[in-house]
Amino acid sequence: MDDIETWLHQTDYARHDSTDGLVRGLPGRAYRDEAILQREVAKWLSNTWVLAGVVHEIPGRGAMTPVPNLRVFLVHGNNGQIRAFHNICRHRGHELVGENQTQTRFIACPYHGWCYDHEGSLRSTSQFAGEGGHFAKGFDPAAHSLRPVRCERWLDWIFVNLDGNAPPLSEHLGGLTRRLKDLDFRNLRHFHTLDHGEVQANWKLVMENSLEPYHTPYVHTKTGAGIPLRDHYTITEDGLLGCGIYMPESAPGGAAISDGTLTAESHFLSVPPLLIFVVYAGTTIIVHRNLPSLERPDRTHRTVYLYSLSEQPLTQAEIDEWMEIEYIIHVEEDGPVYENLQRGKHSPVTDDGGILSPVWEEPVKAFYEAWHTALTRDGDTP
Numbered sequence: 001m002d003d004i005e006t007w008l009h010q011t012d013y014a015r016h017d018s019t020d021g022l023v024r025g026l027p028g029r030a031y032r033d034e035a036i037l038q039r040e041v042a043k044w045l046s047n048t049w050v051l052a053g054v055v056h057e058i059p060g061r062g063a064m065t066p067v068p069n070l071r072v073f074l075v076h077g078n079n080g081q082i083r084a085f086h087n088i089c090r091h092r093g094h095e096l097v098g099e100n101q102t103q104t105r106f107i108a109c110p111y112h113g114w115c116y117d118h119e120g121s122l123r124s125t126s127q128f129a130g131e132g133g134h135f136a137k138g139f140d141p142a143a144h145s146l147r148p149v150r151c152e153r154w155l156d157w158i159f160v161n162l163d164g165n166a167p168p169l170s171e172h173l174g175g176l177t178r179r180l181k182d183l184d185f186r187n188l189r190h191f192h193t194l195d196h197g198e199v200q201a202n203w204k205l206v207m208e209n210s211l212e213p214y215h216t217p218y219v220h221t222k223t224g225a226g227i228p229l230r231d232h233y234t235i236t237e238d239g240l241l242g243c244g245i246y247m248p249e250s251a252p253g254g255a256a257i258s259d260g261t262l263t264a265e266s267h268f269l270s271v272p273p274l275l276i277f278v279v280y281a282g283t284t285i286i287v288h289r290n291l292p293s294l295e296r297p298d299r300t301h302r303t304v305y306l307y308s309l310s311e312q313p314l315t316q317a318e319i320d321e322w323m324e325i326e327y328i329i330h331v332e333e334d335g336p337v338y339e340n341l342q343r344g345k346h347s348p349v350t351d352d353g354g355i356l357s358p359v360w361e362e363p364v365k366a367f368y369e370a371w372h373t374a375l376t377r378d379g380d381t382p
Contacts, residue, residue, distance in 0.1 A: 003035070004033075004035050004036060004039055007029070008372070008375055008376050009376075022355050022356065022358060023355075023356045023358070023365050024352060024353035024354060024355060024356065025353040025354045025355070025356055025364070025368060026204070026353055026368055026371070027350060027351050027352065027353045028344070028345035028346065028347065028348075028350030028351055029345075029351070030204070030371075031202040031204060031205065031297060031298075031341075031342065031345040032202070032297055032298065032342075032345050032346060033297060034295070034296070034297055036297070036375075037292070037293075037294075037295075037296075037297040039375055040292075040371075040374075040375065041292075041294055043374050043375050043377060043378075044273055044371070044374035044375065045162070045273060045274070045292065046162040046163045047161070047162070047163045047165055047166055048161065048166050048172065048273060048274075049152075049159040049160070049161050049166055049169050049172045049173075050070065050159060050160055050161070050162070050274055050291070051157055051158070051159055051274065051275055051287070051289045052067045052070065052072060052074060052084065052151075052158050052159060052160040052289075053065055053067055053074050053158045053289075054156050054157060054158060054190070054305055055082065055153060055156045055157075055158060056156055056190050057100065058074055058075070058076045058082065058100075059076070060076060060102060060103060061076050061077065061078050061080065061103075061118075062075075062076065062078070062101075062102065062103045062104045062105065062118065063075070063076045063100075063101065063102045063103065063104070064076070064097050064100070064101045064104060064107065065097070065100045065101075066087055066095075066097045066098060066099065066100075067084075067087075067160070067291070068291050068301040068303075069291040069292060069293050069294055069301050070160070070162070070291060070294070071086060071087050071088065071095075071294070072084050072085065072086060072087055072149050072160055072162075073085060073087045073096065073097040074151070074158060075107065075118050076118070077118035077119055078117075078118050078119075079119075082151065082153060082158060083118070083119070083120065083148065083151055084148065084149035084150070084151035084158075084160045085120050085146040085147060085148055085149060086146065086147040086148075086149060088146075088147070089109040089111065089112075089114055090114070090122065090144040090145070090146065090147075091109065091111070091112055091114050091125070091144075092111060092112070094109055094110065094111035094112075096108075096109055096110075096116075096146075098110075104118075106118075106123060107120075107146070112125075112126065112128075113126035114126065114128075116145065116146050120145050120146035120147075120148055121141070121142070121145050121146075122141040122142070122144050122145050122146075123141075125139070125141075149161070149162060149164075150162075150164040150166070152168075152169040154169060154170075154173060155185055155188060156188065156190060156305075156307070157287065159172075172239070172271065173271060174239055175237050175238055175239035175240030175271065176239075176240055176269055176271050176275075176277060179237075179240060179267070179269060180277075180279070182282075183279070183282060183309065184309060185309065187308070187309050187310060187311055188285075188307055188308075188309060189307060189308050189309075189310075189313060189314075190305060190306070190307050191306055191307065191308055191313075191314055191319050191322070192305075192306040192319060192322060192323050192326075193303065193304070193305050193306070194303070194304040194306075194323075194326055194327065194330060195302075195303050196301075196302040196303065196304070196330060196331070196335075197301065197302070198293070198299050198300070198301055199299070199300050199301070199302050199335070199338055199339070200298055200299065200338070200339050200342060201298060201299075201300055201338035201339055201341065201342040202292075202297050202298055202300065202342060202345070203274070203290055203291075203292035203300040204367075204371070205338050205341045205342060206288075206290050206300055206302065206338060207270060207272070207273070207274065207276070207290065207367065208364050208367060209334060209337060209338065210242065210268050210270055210276045210278075210288070211234075211241050211242055211243065211268075211270055211361075211363040211364050211367055212234070212243060212357075212360050212361045212363060212364050213229065213232035213233075213234070213243040213244075213245070213268075213360060214229070214357055214360035214361060215337070216229065216232065217229055219333050219334065219337055220329065220333050221333075222328055222332070222333065223325055223328055223329050223333065227245060227247070229360075231245055231246050231247060232244065232245055232246075232360075233246060234359075234360065234361075234362050234363050235267075235269065235363060236362050236363050236366050239271060239272075240269060240270070240271060241269075241270045241272060241363040241366055241367055242267065242268045242269040242270045242363060243268050243360075243363065244265070244266060244267045244268065245265060245266045246265060247265050265281060265282075266278065266279065266280050266281070267279045270363075270367075272367055272370045272371075273370070273371070273374070274290050274291075274292075275287075275288070275290075276288035276290065282309070283308065283309050283310050284306070284307070284308055284309070284322070285306075285307040285308075285309065286304060286305070286306055286307075286326065287304070287305045287307070288302065288303070288304050288305075289301075289302070289303040289304075289305070290302055298342050302330075304326060304330060306322055306323075306326060
């Protein structure tokens with residue numbers, strides 16, 4: 001039994017209570033240890049569905065986009081199907097797609113010129129067999145095609161499953177789609193993207209922050225001003241965690257912003273391990289793509305996509321207002337929290353995991369339970 005397995009055996013986060021009966025969180029090591037990150041990737045992140053990209057970024061046939069941190073790229077094939085492949089040339093392992101591309105005829109490796117079609121088949125191996133020669137004697141092109149990655153889509157959102165063994169995407173998203181059953185997605189329109197790049201924080205800190213409303217009065221002093229904590233509630237359901245704001249004075253589908261402050265009933269929903277799906281007033285949707293670094297436990301690539309469900313397209317003034325409020329939420333308010341938490345996880349004071357509120361942080365507790373279950377599956381539990 002290796003060190004990580006021993007450590008996991010000794011700490012059961014489903015029942016790890018402090019002397020005063022309150023549940024403790026994950027010790028700081030869970031956020032800073034590279035070996036734990038590798039176990040997370042192998043035991044949880046690889047065998048579930050991860051939001052990899054959006055259809056509107058690869059709208060035309062031949063368009064391609066790399067997925068940050070996953071070493072995967074998406075391509076809109078000639079038959080109209082969107083596929084995912086490992087972003088690796090089968091010749092010497094060079095990265096194939098480094099940035100968004102449109103209307104490409106082939107997927108060409110920039111190192112030695114090997115070319116693949118949009119279905120992943122190897123089409124040419126430029127001068128591999130000498131001057132003017134392409135396929136060497138005995139070489140089987142079919143055996144050197146791109147390695148596919150299981151890929152499914154829901155509306156504008158493209159998900160991948162790295163090991164190919166996850167349950168159907170519809171099952172993974174079942175709790176979310178049941179909660180959203182009354183929303184009409186026929187008018188779904190993307191209107192803005194916030195690409196935050198690499199945030200200097202562990203991916204779990206980003207997820208945990210979206211699960212609890214406890215921090216709202218203290219962190220979101222601009223965007224959540226005047227919303228008392230008593231109007232918040234938590235969500236702990238099978239396959240769905242999060243929180244919400246109940247505002248009886250706001251009519252369903254009413255305005256969500258007034259003077260830079262959120263003013264409508266809101267739902268902050270999470271499908272563990274990585275998806276965050278926010279609904280404001282039933283008319284605005286914010287989808288978070290959080291992609292952990294596969295090498296560094298203190299790095300997470302974050303992208304936030306904004307959508308409207310309104311029958312009429314938003315005016316430019318409305319788009320500008322949403323751009324401003326989302327920037328304040330993610331950059332000015334939540335951004336420093338992530339990085340301050342990550343620095344704090346290097347202190348031995350965090351070795352006891354801290355304390356969770358029995359009222360406001362039940363979804364965080366459930367997230368820890370899911371984390372511990374995933375990392376100790378396949379007979380690793382005592």
